[in-house]
Amino acid sequence: MCNSVFRKSFILPLLFLFLLTATGLHEARAASESELRQQVENMQKVYRSLTSFSFDFRQLTRSGGRDRHGAGNSIFYRPASGSTGIMRWNYNEPDKQIILNDGKKLSVYTQKDKQVLVSSAAELESDITYSLFAGNRNLTDDFNVRPAESRFTTGGIRQDIQVAQLVPKQPHGQIKAVHVWFDGKSMIQKLVMEDHFDTLTELVFSNIKFNALPAGSAKTVEELVRLDLPPGTEVVEQ
Template structure:
C-alpha cells in the first residue's frame, strides 16, 4: 500500500462517513470530497465536507486549518495535533506505518462489515505504538490495487468513525501548474469568521 501511494503525485476521491458511539449520540452521517497532492516530500490534503454541514479541512504537514461554516469559526492547529494528520500519513506513503503502529489481524466484526462493502477488500488493524491523543485503533481496508477504500477509526471514548472512499481519480493534478495547485489547497474564510489558533 505504501509503495502504491509513493508512486502517486495526487489523487481525488469522494467519501461517506458515519460516526457512532455513546458520546456522539445517535449515528451521524456525512459526505464530501477530498484531494491529496504529494511533491518534494510535502503532502497537501484537503477534505470538503458537504453534509451534515459545510467544513473545509486543509493539512500541509505543518498545520491543519479547519473551517466550520455553521460555527463561523476556523481553527488552526499544529499539523500533528489531530486525526487529519493521521489520515494524511496513510495516503502519503511517507512514513513506514509499522514505525508508528503495531499491525495485527482485523477485528472479526469490523472485517465482516467491510466485507459487506466489498468481498475483495484486504484489512489490518493498526494499534498506535505510542499513546495517541485521539486514536485507540485504526482499521485500514485496501482493494486489489492497494488503494484505501475504508478507514475505521476508534477513539478512547469508543466513538467509531467509518470513512468509505469512492470515485478515486489517480494523478488528477498532473497537467496543472504550481500556482493553480496551491490555490486548491488554500482557503480564505468568509468575512466575520472567528480565527482560533491552538
C-alpha cells in the same frame, strides 16, 4: 485525516473511505501477520509515490448509541518530489466545513461558526489518515499489523478486499485500533477507527482518482490552498 482533526465538526479523527458494495457476502481472505505487514507497507509506498489523488467520502460516527453522518470530498496534492504535500477535506454534510493542510498550517474553517482555526500542520503527524495517505513516518514503525477482528470481516465484504488491523505500539491518546480495507492495487477502500471510549468512526471512499491533477502546477496549488473566507470570518490562531 483523524480524531484530532476530524472534531473540529466531525473532523477527520479526519484524513482518510472507499467502495464496499458487493453482489454477495464473503468472508475476507485470511492472511498471516507477516503477509499483512508487507501489504500495508506496499500500500503506503503506493500512496507516497502519487503526485495527486482525490475521492468522495461518507463518514459515520457511532458514540453512545448515537449516529452522526458526514459527507464530502478530499484532494491530496504533492507539488514536488519528496514534499509532504497539500491535503484538503471539503465537508458538505452535515455542515459546510473545510480542513486544509498546506504543509505549514492546518486551517479548519466552519461556515456556520464564521470562524477558521489555524494551528501548526505538525499536529497531523500523529493523525492516522494523514499517515496512511501522506505521512513521512512508516506505519509499521508506530503500529502493529494484525488480522482483522471477526466483527469486521463478515457481511458486505468483496472477496478481493483485504482487511488489516493497526494497533498502536505505544499508548495513543485517541486511537485504540484502526481497521483498513484495501484492494489488490493497494487502494484504500474504507477505514474504521475506534477510540478508548468505543466510539467508532467509519470513512468509506468512492470515486477514487490517482494522479488526475497536473503535476508540478503552481495554479493547482493556488486553487487548493485558497479558502475564500467571507467578510467577518474570525481567524483564531492556536
